[in-house]
Amino acid sequence: MTKRQCQEAVDRLFEFIDGELTDEELLRIGAHLKECPPCEAELRINEKIRLLVSQAHGEKAPHQLRERVLSTLRMAREESV
Numbered sequence: 001m002t003k004r005q006c007q008e009a010v011d012r013l014f015e016f017i018d019g020e021l022t023d024e025e026l027l028r029i030g031a032h033l034k035e036c037p038p039c040e041a042e043l044r045i046n047e048k049i050r051l052l053v054s055q056a057h058g059e060k061a062p063h064q065l066r067e068r069v070l071s072t073l074r075m076a077r078e079e080s081v
Contacts, residue, residue, distance in 0.1 A: 001036050008032075009039045011074055013046045014066075 009032045015021050016029050033040045061069075 001032070001039075005032050006036060006039050007077075009036070010042050010077065011070075013043055014050070014070065016043070017047055017050055 009016075009029050012021065012025070012029055016026065016033075019026070021029065033043050
């Protein structure tokens with residue numbers, strides 16, 4: 001595992017969960033998640049968050065809001081490294 005592979009996997013988790021990646025990206029990130037326990041744990045946390053949010057409210061966040069939230073999460077993650 002390289003730090004870059006982990007960073008990409010974590011950055012793209014919501015897209016992975018939502019099936020919004022290309023087939024190639026899904027396979028690559030899926031393979032990484034199976035081989036990397038810390039990234040797999042992050043996946044499970046994000047799946048739980050997505051499930052709780054979907055149960056709490058039926059509307060989908062606007063695309064711009066989603067992008068701002070993901071960008072903020074990426075920046076926070078980069079600052080913590």
